Amino acid sequence: STWTPQRAEQKAAAEKTLHTDRTVQIHSL
Numbered sequence: 001s002t003w004t005p006q007r008a009e010q011k012a013a014a015e016k017t018l019h020t021d022r023t024v025q026i027h028s029l
Helices: 005-028
Strands: none
Touching: none
């Protein structure tokens, strides 16, 4: 598989979303 900037952006966006979800869960407790 080839590494592309677009794929890197998608990975970064997914990690940011995951981090946001975790933060929301912590504040929701």
